Amino acid sequence: MDFRLSDEQQAFAQAARDFAAGELEPHAARWDAEGIFPRSTFTRAGQLGFCAIYAPESIGGLGLPRLDATLVFEEMAAVDPSTAAFLTIHNMATWMIGSWGSDTVRENWGPALASGEKLASYCLTEPGSGSDAASLSTRAEKRGAAYVLNGSKAFISGAGDTDVLVVMARTGDAGPKGVSAFVVPADTAGISYGRKEQKMGWNSQSTRPISFENVEIPADCLLGREGDGFKFAMQGLDGGRINIATCSVGAAQGAYEAARRYMGERKQFGQTLAGFQALQFKLVDMLTHIVASRQMVRLAAAKLDAKDPDASSYCAMAKRLATDLCFQACLDGQQIHGGYGYLKDYPLERLVRDTRVHQILEGTNEIMRVIVARQILEKGADIR
Ligand SMILES: Cc1cc2nc3c(=O)[nH]c(=O)nc-3n(C[C@H](O)[C@H](O)[C@H](O)COP(=O)(O)OP(=O)(O)OC[C@H]3O[C@@H](n4cnc5c(N)ncnc54)[C@H](O)[C@@H]3O)c2cc1C
Numbered sequence: 515m516d517f518r519l520s521d522e523q524q525a526f527a528q529a530a531r532d533f534a535a536g537e538l539e540p541h542a543a544r545w546d547a548e549g550i551f552p553r554s555t556f557t558r559a560g561q562l563g564f565c566a567i568y569a570p571e572s573i574g575g576l577g578l579p580r581l582d583a584t585l586v587f588e589e590m591a592a593v594d595p596s597t598a599a600f601l602t603i604h605n606m607a608t609w610m611i612g613s614w615g616s617d618t619v620r621e622n623w624g625p626a627l628a629s630g631e632k633l634a635s636y637c638l639t640e641p642g643s644g645s646d647a648a649s650l651s652t653r654a655e656k657r658g659a660a661y662v663l664n665g666s667k668a669f670i671s672g673a674g675d676t677d678v679l680v681v682m683a684r685t686g687d688a689g690p691k692g693v694s695a696f697v698v699p700a701d702t703a704g705i706s707y708g709r710k711e712q713k714m715g716w717n718s719q720s721t722r723p724i725s726f727e728n729v730e731i732p733a734d735c736l737l738g739r740e741g742d743g744f745k746f747a748m749q750g751l752d753g754g755r756i757n758i759a760t761c762s763v764g765a766a767q768g769a770y771e772a773a774r775r776y777m778g779e780r781k782q783f784g785q786t787l788a789g790f791q792a793l794q795f796k797l798v799d800m801l802t803h804i805v806a807s808r809q810m811v812r813l814a815a816a817k818l819d820a821k822d823p824d825a826s827s828y829c830a831m832a833k834r835l836a837t838d839l840c841f842q843a844c845l846d847g848q849q850i851h852g853g854y855g856y857l858k859d860y861p862l863e864r865l866v867r868d869t870r871v872h873q874i875l876e877g878t879n880e881i882m883r884v885i886v887a888r889q890i891l892e893k894g895a896d897i898r
Contacts, residue, residue, distance in 0.1 A: 526582060531589045533559065534594070546717045547717075556630045556633060560628065560631065568609055573628055575609070588808075595764065596715060596868045600672060600719040603671050604676075606753055612628075614742070637670050648744055661732075662729065663704075666724065667726075672719055682747050685740045690745075692741065694742065705724060705726060715864070759832050762872045772847055773846070773850040823895075827885060828897075
């Protein structure tokens with residue numbers, strides 16, 4: 515077992531670190547405070563391939579393994595988890611379109627999404643169906659050569675700012691097998707966007723509800739076949755969970771580095787904070803939990819790349835572990851900063867606010883346990 519990154523992977527991570535230092539870090543606090551969605555930054559990320567890291571090369575993606583994608587997202591999240599997390603959602607939706615889109619859809623949207631010229635949202639959650647996503651009620655009815663969508667979605671990241679929506683809607687009976695996935699241009703007649711949600715964090719990306727009223731789209735906007743949608747949505751989320759977990763790892767790494775620096779600078783009782791064993795232990799626990807989370811995330815990414823039958827469980831465990839441990843690491847980094855950690859002059863309070871939602875979305879951490887419990891108790895999976 516070799517845990518080292520290859521020279522190419524290290525160079526890729528360095529490119530992401532440079533991008534994060536030049537394009538994200540100087541602006542992250544202002545984007546957060548003013549709720550600015552940095553559209554042109556995503557276009558520049560696209561020029562480096564960061565908008566379609568694991569999407570197929572046939573649409574202009576890099577076609578790289580998930581593990582390589584984590585290297586990029588981690589570096590970005592270390593300075594701006596909110597912007598990095600939106601980039602992960604765009605990558606997930608772009609991968610879905612590149613993997614299962616019709617020729618027309620792939621030609622129309624693929625290159626523009628891969629280059630970051632256009633951006634995508636992923637639309638699964640509804641006002642009445644969150645954790646129980648398979649109970650969604652937005653309907654898509656086939657009428658001649660078109661589908662007509664009616665219903666509503668809630669909590670959609672990027673909604674109102676993105677160009678295309680990957681929408682899960684019901685074409686059949688109740689349950690997961692009645693769900694299909696569609697690629698819907700965001701400005702199609704009949705789509706309306708609700709109020710921008712006021713959030714604790716993730717402020718550099720909008721979150722809005724969406725309504726669909728007799729929204730007509732060509733039949734070739736269907737991803738795969740009717741009834742494939744829930745399976746596709748869950749496959750998208752396997753990777754999405756690795757990505758969100760990675761954003762927590764990155765943020766915690768940022769908090770750790772800030773805390774380590776601060777402990778060497780700040781003096782109390784005639785010595786630097788670095789001299790207090792209580793804080794040394796806190797810092798070491800932060801580091802331990804970050805390293806453990808990173809390795810778990812990379813293991814899950816490798817399982818997903820290898821199409822391991824238990825990959826979904828590994829992704830769920832990695833998401834649960836990393837988002838819990840790394841949120842705590844961000845809190846610990848804030849605690850080490852004392853009162854200054856509570857001020858917006860330092861990034862700690864933003865890292866805390868931005869990573870809290872990682873325990874809630876792309877499946878709550880309770881649902882991550884439900885997924886693994888089903889596998890080990892109902893299906894008898896031998897996961898070790
Ligand atoms: C900022 C933000 C951005 C988001 N972006 C997107 C997006 O881009 N696209 C999208 O589709 N969705 C998005 N979501 C939605 C997100 O995925 C859901 O909020 C999440 O899945 C939880 O659903 P819910 O809010 O309806 O909570 P509920 O499902 O109502 O859950 C409430 C509580 O009950 C618990 N619970 C529910 N069922 C069980 C169970 N079986 N066992 C134990 N506990 C259970 C949950 O864990 C939770 O603690 C976003 C959410 C937020 C906050």
